[in-house]
Amino acid sequence: MATIIEMDEVSFSYGSDAAHALDGISLTVEEGAFVGVIGPSGAGKSTLAACLSGAIPHHYTGELFGSTVVAGRDTCDVTLTDISRTVGSVAQDIDAQMVASVVEDELLFGLENFGAPHDRIEERIDRALSTVGIRELRHREIATLSGGQKQKVAIAAILALEPRVLVLDEPTAALDPVSSRTVFETLADVNRRLGVTVVVIEQKVALLSAFCDRVLVMDRGRIALSGTPHEVFGNGERLRAIGVDSPRTARISNSLARAGLTARTEPCLDVDEAYGLIAEILSGARSAGARTASGPRRAGSPHAPARPHAEGAQPVLTFRDVGYTYPGGGASVTDLSLTVYPGELVGVVGQNGAGKTTLTKLLNGLLKPAAGEVRIAGLDTRETPVSRIAAHVATLFQNPDRQICKNTVLDEVAFGLELTGVDPADARERARRVIARFGLPATEAPFALSRGQRQMVALAGVVVMEPEVVVLDEPTSGLDYRECMTVMETVRDMADHGCAVVMVCHDMEVVSDFAERIVVMADGRILGRGPAGELFADDALMARASVTPPQVVDLAGRLARGVSPAFAGITEVSDIVSTVKELMGRA
Template sequence: MSSSNTIIKLADVSFAYGHEAQNALDHVSLAIEKGEFVGVIGPSGAGKSTLAAVMSGAIPHHYTGKLFGATLVDGRDTCEITLTDISRVVGSVLQDIDAQMVAPIVEDEMLFGLENFGIPHDQIEERISQTLATVGISDLRHREIATLSGGQKQKVAIAAIIAMAPDVLVLDEPTAALDPASSTLVFDTLRQINREHGITVVVIEQKVALLSKYCSRVLVMADGKLAFDGEPHQVFAHANELRQMGVDSPRVARIANSLAEAGLLPSDQAPCLNVSEAHQLISSLLADATSKNAPADTPETSPHIPAVPRGTNQEPVVELSDVTFAYPHGGASVSNLNMCVYPGELVGVIGQNGAGKTTLTKLLNGLLHPASGTVRMAGMDTADVPTSAIAAKCATLFQDPDRQLCRDTVLDEVAFGLELHGVGADEARQRARVAAERFGLPLDESPFSLSRGQRQMVALASVVVLDPQVVLLDEPTSGLDYRECMTVMETVSEMAERGCAVIMVCHDMEVVSDFAQRLVVMADGRILERGDANQIFADDALMRAAYVEPPQVVALSKELARDVSPRFAGISQVSDLVDLVKEMLNHD
């Protein structure tokens, strides 16, 4: 059902790429109203990016395939108008930012769209300055795009589209490469242009807590169909169904849903979507119980986080001593880095975009050599041995899996690393087959024909099969759905349990909280602090300095410990918090 206020309408739209038999979109009907802020979630392969392509006119004007139904943009059928006409109404930010960039300098990237759209020259300077300031990247105006971090490129792409003042902005996972504070900044920016300029926003995103905070409406895609469509509280009330689809829910929503399932809340209780709502709910629930219960020891931590760090009584397998490095033409330089990682540890490296985290990983795997100081990997000084010797001990899973895929089939790809390290072809293929089948990968298909999530699994299988002493993960869960994310993290956790040292650069604080034993916090090329994950997250000043926002459960437990009972102090897992609430109510 549409009205004169409808800006985008899909009427029974189905689409299949090329000659594929299966529809990527399957009989989808929906209407987006002017001024809405709509979030789209769903597992990998659900049709989210295809939906964005339909809304932006890339389907039918760029992608070929079988299209049925009608898509209207501002009342006009996208099949009957040009892509340029559609682009004046709908601006889009793609999932692959590098494919969207056309200029070498940030300012030129901004100019390209404005000049092509015929914006008067006397307006261009003001538009560029205002937009760069709005997105918070005025200082990047004269930077070469090639020197920017992934997160900085994302902001440039968003700014370039916003500068052209479209009526609708469609974004495909705009914060996948961003740190928590930058992700919040992007959504603040989107909310600002939505409220102040009336721009309709449709954003595909895996970070459900962000969507629930900013969006007035959430669409859930599954198998090419529209599974749910409603206000965030309504949608996330279906937590179990969403989990079965491979979709996460905000952690505080899980808490409310778990308490309702235990009969401690009405079955129709709306889930909490933020820390404030969860705090109010639990405070009310425990109002009488807490006065009758004396403080007790904090419950044990999640089984994902060992009570005693593994391996710290051994020699470190990774050691950095006063390491300094600077790129010749600028970039995320690092200075005076000191850290040790022990066998069996899973260490999270966190901090803002441009803090030097990826540079740290390149120093560890020998792709970069320190200007001063020493990097020792598995007993080797990385400055004295070839990169191949380091690679035999230290495997890397890059943020973009396409940067480490090069063979024609999945089986060949997973076996390739073993063959490079001298394993015979037959043994390499046998070991590769076991590793690939563990992740349910199609052995004879090209890795590049698979989805983004599956390509990440191929890259992960190529790392796991090497059985390295150290594994480096650079944003291993970026762009993955909930199910894929859990597969990746459970796999690397098993590697740690077998004695592998895991160093993980990650912007998803929920994942870090669930799986990392220790954290290393970076900002401006330096290590600010290192220590136990719960202690690090509890340090508000440190979190602000690193532009990191603590996970929902950590923030909630801290507030509950302050306002309700000290028993909540240090809790970082949904199950632990729910169990404590149950225990306190049972004592009532």
């Protein structure tokens, strides 16, 4: 097929003294390709997207070398408007991309500015909204939407323009698992049916492996790996060294290959492939007369040890029959009941718009319940000023830019302590220790950092407060694998030291690895609460909440039903591998 994107030795820096964000990138993309881009924060992914969309050189200033040709035109030789007629882009910061106050007007803005025929505008709006599953939001005010719903609006607005190339920078960062897959299915449909070339930057490796025909791994401004998903994710150790995750099923198959249990060299990219591989291995072992084990395995994750709160401890957070409805008829929550003890790490999961963020705002006092009661450290939030609640609860919001206000990372992290009366010298010393733990540049301006690094700055500002309760709204959104592990190990350490953690998170692998128990929400209600492993294994509950269970939990359940009950209750990659070894009599 014809080449639609060609980059020739492209280097770019955001200033004459700045390091190269892109360093000698040469890349060819054929028309109709579906390309995924992954890499650690600061690898140059967003800069690559800016080159493809024409934002570089027409919006961002800096030093640019080499050429980027899209649909036969050098991006330096045509206007940004001309490029935009060919390339539709969805930026990482959705709020900065919105121009209208109502969803319908957001789609109309682009269509009218690009001179779409008036007799086709209604059809294109309806098709774009239907494609991403948000027809019911057509007349909603954008300010009332959740982060995930805004993401869908942005994608719909671009699809309505019918571009030849789509460039998306982490389009599912704020979406629940089912919605994330829906977005990729939408992109795949547009790619196959209309021939639109898709280039998508994404951290969710399972989605990339399932939908992309080519994956690029970026590191320090260069392309470190390029190939099919099977080729790229077969390099598990190199990816980990770069700071990139692999699908859990790929980890399993790679581990089985290293252990000499299979001759298969290609990784398993989904649960179906992993199930087939393990069933084949164990079937061959039985045929060869190997000893096999049976019986249930222990349930639960080693990342979620039993906490001492169960005996005698007083809860630090209590919701009793709580209800709230936004003015103007927005989303509401009803009959929320929840108890959290010191030292617990509780995950809150569910579809976009389920009420998870509303629950967090009720928790930290930003919203007052219309019905029922919320108590924090014994305080009724309806009768207690937010400033007093803040002495007990620290919150990391979904968008870190909304809580960053200082000129350096050190000043930002120390700011909260100083507001509570801590001596400035002591505040800065405590801030330096937390900054060092996160590996952040103390003297840099926060807004000069990548989205993932700004998220870590905001979290550092929460951690340094040493609160009794910490509320995390999508703490791993926009983070690379290494940053995600740094953040979550820090969060787990806070729980180990007695802090109660309530974490809203769409990454079910993270929730499975770190949450002691989960709260499952849908349509403003709590559908279930209990141990993470048990609830993730409840297929009916997961379907009602639009949650896709973690790959390992899904695989373990299928293996327990179809191969051996020894796989029941497993939530860890290492336990799947060790169980296979035990069943083969090779433990």
